Structures are given as C-alpha cells and as structure tokens.
Amino acid sequence: MKGTDPIAIELAHMQLKMFQYLQTHWRLFLFEGVIFVLLGVSAIVIPQLFTEAIILFFGWIIGIGGFVHVCRALIFRDMPGFGLWVFGGVLQVFVGSLLIFDPIFGVITITVMMTLFFAAEGGIKIYWAFMLRPMPDWKFVLISGVTELVFALIILMTWSKTVHWLLGLFLGINMIMLGCSMVKLSLSHKVSAS
Numbered sequence: 001m002k003g004t005d006p007i008a009i010e011l012a013h014m015q016l017k018m019f020q021y022l023q024t025h026w027r028l029f030l031f032e033g034v035i036f037v038l039l040g041v042s043a044i045v046i047p048q049l050f051t052e053a054i055i056l057f058f059g060w061i062i063g064i065g066g067f068v069h070v071c072r073a074l075i076f077r078d079m080p081g082f083g084l085w086v087f088g089g090v091l092q093v094f095v096g097s098l099l100i101f102d103p104i105f106g107v108i109t110i111t112v113m114m115t116l117f118f119a120a121e122g123g124i125k126i127y128w129a130f131m132l133r134p135m136p137d138w139k140f141v142l143i144s145g146v147t148e149l150v151f152a153l154i155i156l157m158t159w160s161k162t163v164h165w166l167l168g169l170f171l172g173i174n175m176i177m178l179g180c181s182m183v184k185l186s187l188s189h190k191v192s193a194s
Contacts, residue, residue, distance in 0.1 A: 011131070019135060022189040029186035036179030040172040047168025054171075055099050055106035063096025111167045115155045118174070122148030136188045140181035147177050 022029065043050040069089030073082055099106040125145030132138040151170045158166065 015131065015134060018132065019189075022135075022185060026186040026189040029182050030190075033179040033182030033184075033186060036175045036182065038179075040175030040177075040179060043168050043172030043175060045172075047165040047172065050168035050171065051107060051110070051165065052103060054167075055103060055110055058110065059096045059099030059106065061096070062092050062099065066090065066092025066094075066096060107164055107167070111155065111159075111163050114167055114171070115152050118148040118152040118155070118170070122146065122152065135185075137181075137184045140184050144174075144177040144181050148174055 066089045069085055069092060071089075073079065073085035073089060076082075079085070099109065122145045125141055125148065127145075129138050129142035129145060132141060151174065155162075155166060155170065
C-alpha cells in the first residue's frame with residue numbers, strides 16, 4: 001500500500017491541475033465542443049461525401065509529403081540514407097496517388113485505419129475518464145470512449161455491407177459524442193468558476 005502513495009499523490013496533483021486548467025479555459029473547450037458537434041452532424045447527413053473528402057485530403061497530404069521527401073533527397077544527394085529517403089518519398093507519392101485516383105482502395109484503407117483509430121482512441125478516452133473520475137461529468141468522456149470501442153467492433157462485424165458509408169456515419173457520431181462531452185465539461189467548469 002505504501003508503494004502506491006506517491007502514485008496516488010501524483011494522480012491527485014494531476015487531477016487538481018486538470019481541474020484548474022478546465023476552469024481557466026472553459027470557453028476554449030466549449031468552442032471546440034461546438035465545432036465537433038457541427039462537424040459530426042454534417043458527417044451524419046452526408047456520410048459518403050465525408051468519407052470521400054477524408055480520402056482525398058489524406059491522399060493529397062501523403063502525396064505532397066512524399067514529393068517533398070524526394071525533392072529534399074535529390075537536393076542533398078550526399079546525405080546518409082539517400083536511397084531510403086528517395087524510396088520512402090516515392091512510396092508516399094504512390095500511396096497518395098492511390099488514395100486520390102482509386103477511391104475503393106482509399107475507402108478500404110481508411111476504414112481499416114479508422115477502425116484501429118477508434119479502438120486506440122476509445123481505450124485512451126476510457127483511461128482519461130478514470131483520471132477525471134472525481135470531477136463532475138467524467139462519465140461523458142467514459143461513454144465517448146466506450147462508444148468508439150463499439151464502433152470498431154461494428155465495423156469489423158459488418159465490413160462488406162457498409163464500408164462505403166459507415167465510416168462517415170461513425171465519424172460523425174464520434175465527433176458529436178466528443179463535442180457533447182467537451183461542451184458538458186466546459187459548462188460544468190464555467191459554473192464552478194463563477
């Protein structure tokens with residue numbers, strides 16, 4: 001038991017700092033929560049368009065990043081690892097092009113990545129919720145994390161039938177859940193601050 005005392009003290013210190021930060025910056029959390037809710041609603045209304053927009057965005061970012069890697073490697077040819085930098089850049093340009101020009105590949109790839117994202121972020125939010133546990137409304141963060149884990153499982157179980165629109169829908173629901181939890185946390189800390 002004595003070995004956990006420093007851990008409990010450190011956890012209590014972190015919770016106090018988090019509480020003070022939320023009280024000081026509640027408006028920022030409120031604004032961010034509203035933005036997430038609005039983005040979530042738009043993703044639910046047009047899930048296929050939202051999914052395609054994500055794919056195009058990722059494709060361009062990856063492709064441009066790869067082009068920059070290749071250019072830098074060609075400018076600094078005597079740099080150690082020249083061949084690896086060129087190969088990595090060309091690979092990024094190839095993957096970015098696939099995402100832009102082959103939407104089916106993009107949808108499948110991004111859906112796999114988002115399934116992993118939902119699982120990882122869900123676990124992180126559940127952990128964060130238990131760190132916030134003595135604070136008011138910590139359960140909203142917990143519900144958001146559990147929801148993401150459920151989304152990851154549903155995507156895995158209904159993969160072939162829903163791959164084109166389910167990602168946009170789940171991203172929208174996830175953003176609304178996150179936005180609502182941030183709005184609720186910020187408003188409860190606004191009340192505490194006054």
